[in-house]
Amino acid sequence: MNTIRSDVPCVKELECRIDSCRMKLNALDEVWPNIYIGNMVVAHHKEELRQRGITHILNAAHNAWGSKGNQTFYGSEISYLGIAAEDSIDFDLRVYSHQASEYIHKALKAPEGEILVHCVLGQSRSAALVLACMMIYQNLSLADAVEKVLRHRAASPNRGFLKQLQDLDLELRHKKTQCQLL
Structure with missing residues (x-):
């Protein structure tokens, strides 16, 4: 049993x-230096x-209804990564956490790098991925x-995403403890 x-x-x-x-939910907010969380509407406003x-x-929310996002849409000025996550408590977002965190980290290391992480409303999927990145890289x-x-x-990640983030927190703490013991 997981304690x-x-x-x-x-x-x-x-x-x-x-x-x-x-707080009022805005179209776009900077939640960490050069990391923004926003909604699909602002993401479509090039x-x-x-x-x-x-x-x-x-x-x-890549491939979600109404999402126009892909590299062709943004052209060469903006780098794009799409993750087809569902905002469902049963969806396993963990399979994308490290890929998304690496992409965010890479964006921040780029010259003048600023990243928008979005989903449909900018509350659940995008927030969960940003939280994972903050745990992994910060x-x-x-x-x-x-x-x-x-x-x-x-921000308001759904209950399933919060549980997955809790598991990630425990995993990262365990790894840190193991490294300190070596």
Whole structure:
């Protein structure tokens, strides 16, 4: 049986923290330096993206109804990665967490790199992938990553994604402990 460490918040605690956020949901918010979470509408507005300096797009709702995103749509100025994730508690987003995190990290290392991570509303899929990246590349716990994102955006990953992020948090903590023991 998978036991939860006392310093790792349970899904219910995370949901309560997320539900207490009273921010208005905007089309686009910078949640970490040069990382933006937004909705599909802003992701389709190429001129606004250029004006904001967005160099990379990660579409967590690739192939969703109404999504125009692909590399051809954005041209050579904006690098594109599409992930066909469903906003369902049963969808396994973990299979994309490391790929998405690497892409975000690569975007931030690019000269003047700025990335928009979006899904349909910019609340669940995109937020979950950004949280995973913050945990993997910024060494943040899930609780700390959630707090940092909620300071800037009304994010709300679904319960299934929160459980997967909790598992990732435990996995990363375990690896860190193992490395410290060596």
